[in-house]
Amino acid sequence: SAAVEWVEAWAPADGARRAHDLFVDRFGTEPDGTWSAPGRVNLIGEHTDYNGGLCLPTALPHRAYVALRRRDDDTVRLVSAQEAGRVREVRLADVAPGTVDGWPAYVAGVAWALREAGHVVGGFDVAVDSCVPYGAGLSSSASLEASVAVALDAVFDLGLAGTAEQPDDAGRTTLAAVCVRAENEIAGAPTGGMDQSASLRASAGHALLLDCLDGSVRHVPFDLSAHGLELLVVDTRAEHALVDGQYAARRAACEAAAVRLGVGTLREVAPEALDAALATLADGSAEGDVQVRRVRHVVREIERVEQFVARLDAGDVEAVGPLMDASHASLRDDYEVSCRELDLVVDAARAAGALGARMTGGGFGGSAIALVRADEVDAVASAVADAFAAGGLRAPAFVLAPPAAPAS
Ligand code: GAF
Numbered sequence: 001s002a003a004v005e006w007v008e009a010w011a012p013a014d015g016a017r018r019a020h021d022l023f024v025d026r027f028g029t030e031p032d033g034t035w036s037a038p039g040r041v042n043l044i045g046e047h048t049d050y051n052g053g054l055c056l057p058t059a060l061p062h063r064a065y066v067a068l069r070r071r072d073d074d075t076v077r078l079v080s081a082q083e084a085g086r087v088r089e090v091r092l093a094d095v096a097p098g099t100v101d102g103w104p105a106y107v108a109g110v111a112w113a114l115r116e117a118g119h120v121v122g123g124f125d126v127a128v129d130s131c132v133p134y135g136a137g138l139s140s141s142a143s144l145e146a147s148v149a150v151a152l153d154a155v156f157d158l159g160l161a162g163t164a165e166q167p168d169d170a171g172r173t174t175l176a177a178v179c180v181r182a183e184n185e186i187a188g189a190p191t192g193g194m195d196q197s198a199s200l201r202a203s204a205g206h207a208l209l210l211d212c213l214d215g216s217v218r219h220v221p222f223d224l225s226a227h228g229l230e231l232l233v234v235d236t237r238a239e240h241a242l243v244d245g246q247y248a249a250r251r252a253a254c255e256a257a258a259v260r261l262g263v264g265t266l267r268e269v270a271p272e273a274l275d276a277a278l279a280t281l282a283d284g285s286a287e288g289d290v291q292v293r294r295v296r297h298v299v300r301e302i303e304r305v306e307q308f309v310a311r312l313d314a315g316d317v318e319a320v321g322p323l324m325d326a327s328h329a330s331l332r333d334d335y336e337v338s339c340r341e342l343d344l345v346v347d348a349a350r351a352a353g354a355l356g357a358r359m360t361g362g363g364f365g366g367s368a369i370a371l372v373r374a375d376e377v378d379a380v381a382s383a384v385a386d387a388f389a390a391g392g393l394r395a396p397a398f399v400l401a402p403p404a405a406p407a408s
Contacts, residue, residue, distance in 0.1 A: 002389035004381045007235070007397050009061035009404075010131045012036065016065055018081065023067035023127035026079045026087055031067035031127070032155050037146035037407035038063045039132035039139045040198035041233055041369055042360045043207055043222075043320075044327050045305040047335055049192030050251050051258075051298050052213040052265030054305040057198035058206070058222065058231075058403035064130040064143040070155040071123035076111065078104050081129040092123055097185045103128075106141050109182030110148045114158070117178055121156050133397060136235040137366020141187065142195035145179035146407040149200070161200075164408035172200040172406075173215055190248050191362075204405040209309055213267050220312050222403050225374070227317045232349070232372045233399040234384055236341035238365035247362055250335065254298060257281055257291040266298045274299045297334040301327060321356025321371055328358035328368075337363030344387050345370070345396070352376070352383035369401070 010018070016034040023031045038059035045055030076090045080103060088104050095112040107126060114121045126148065132140040153161045153175065160175050162168030179196040183189050193212060202208040206219040224230055258266055261277055269277050274296065281291045304323045311319045328346050332338035338359050346357040349370035357370035372380045381398050388396050 001382055002385040002395065004378070004385045005395060005397050007062070007131070007133055007399050009063070012063070015063055015129065015131065016067075018129040019065040019067040019127050022079060022081050022085060022129060023069070023125070026085055026127060027069070027077070027125045029069065031069045031125075033151070034065060034067045035147050035151040035154065035408065036063040036065045037143045037150065037199045038202070038404055039143045040195055040202070041138065041231065041367070041401050042194065042198075043369070044308045044323060044358070045301060046327060046331055046360070046363075047250060047337065048298055048302050048305070049194040049210070049212045051254050052267035053298060053302040055194045055210050055212065056207045056220070056305055056308060057194055057202065057210070058208065058401065059198055059202035059204070059406055060132065060138060060399070060401055061404040062132045062138070062399065064128065064132055064140065064147045066126055066128050066147045066151050068124055068126045068148070068151040068155060071125060073123045075123040076108050077125045078107055079127050081127075082134065095186065097188070100186060103144065105187040106144045106182060107148050109186030110145050110179060111152060112186055113178040113181040114149075114152060116181065117174070119156070119158050121152055124152070124155065126151070133235050133399065136237070136397070137361030137363075138233070138235070138399075139195040139199065139361070141183065141189070142179065142199045145182055146175070146196060146199035149175040149179055150407045161407070164405070167406060169201060169217070173197075176200045190251060200407050202403070202406045205403055207312070207403060209305070213265065220309055222312060224317070224402055228374050229317060229355075230372050230374050230377050231401040232354070232370045232377055232380060233360070233367050233401050234345045234349070234370070235367045235397040235399065236345060236365060237394050237396055238339060238341040246337070246364055250294065250337065253291055253294045257295050260291070266295060267302065269295065269299050271299060271303050293334040293336075297330045300330060318355050321354070324356030324358040324369070324371060325350070331359055331363060339363070339365055341365065341388075341393060341396075342368050344391060344393070345384050348384045348387035349380050352380045354380055
């Protein structure tokens with residue numbers, strides 16, 4: 001049978017040391033400190049964040065690490081282990097939408113957005129290293145933004161993030177909004193706010209119930225090991241790009257439907273009112289038909305988040321499986337953001353005994369998650385790897401995802 005490749009998270013001390021050593025090697029001096037922030041998986045509530053809905057992410061044990069030193073001028077010098085330590089340079093005064101390409105946009109964008117929000121932030125040197133799988137739909141970009149946000153918060157004394165022991169959730173909400181602006185305006189990806197909130201506001205051992213209408217959160221206990229379960233993440237390594245038009249098109253269809261329904265966001269469409277709303281949207285046009293399917297997904301998906309949390313609250317973790325399955329079907333058939341590789345993971349994992357499985361994140365490639373009994377993890381991973389090999393697909397990568405700690 002096909003080999004199973006696991007991507008392990010670095011121990012936090014190792015990640016910090018890597019960023020530190022890269023910094024010292026390239027800049028010839030000590031950094032002011034090291035900071036880190038996690039990638040995320042979303043348990044359920046997909047494509048709901050930009051509709052004012054609910055979502056339920058957890059922080060991954062995989063993190064982006066930055067070593068950073070404040071400068072007295074306006075210059076940002078950046079180096080990443082992921083591009084062989086090449087040093088880049090940006091002047092903060094020059095940062096504006098469309099001016100910074102590639103990964104430096106996520107870093108410089110955070111400094112820019114902090115300034116736009118009225119905070120006094122200057123130049124800095126920064127070294128980046130990360131074990132968040134890149135381009136896997138696991139929010140490597142949000143983890144980079146969030147690690148830079150908490151680093152700048154510390155070195156420029158903004159007083160927003162709080163400490164690792166006592167995170168300041170209100171301050172972190174501000175930082176999350178800053179990171180979203182960096183991503184939307186400087187990196188040019190029209191994403192919602194789930195990923196940045198997960199990276200900054202999640203807590204270990206919990207899922208983060210995020211209400212994207214008012215920004216409020218609840219930390220829902222999600223202790224997998226107490227239930228003999230694991231969350232298995234499969235990175236399909238299939239093409240995945242949020243900057244292309246598909247994500248923006250989904251968002252635009254939802255916004256157009258909300259206008260036609262006379263609501264501010266689709267969150268305002270109650271499940272009881274869904275049939276009437278769909279009847280309004282179905283005007284015989286192709287566009288109306290697309291809106292029917294998009295709205296049906298969003299409204300039912302928000303309802304599934306509530307059901308998922310109710311089952312966790314009741315201690316019935318295994319019972320969330322069918323909700324994951326239903327979420328995947330809806331994303332595949334109504335929202336049309338799945339792909340062959342994601343469907344294959346979900347089908348193979350379920351056939352091998354997973355309690356539930358679904359794509360996670362934006363879709364069009366990226367990763368899927370499966371809720372699996374701990375003693376069946378290897379069998380499920382093997383079955384997925386075999387299914388990829390049999391289908392002639394590139395080997396996927398596997399990650400275990402116990403809910404981990406936020407940016408610190
Ligand atoms: C991506 C986006 F960045 C999020 O904001 C969210 O919309 C998600 O896709 C879909 O739920 O991760």
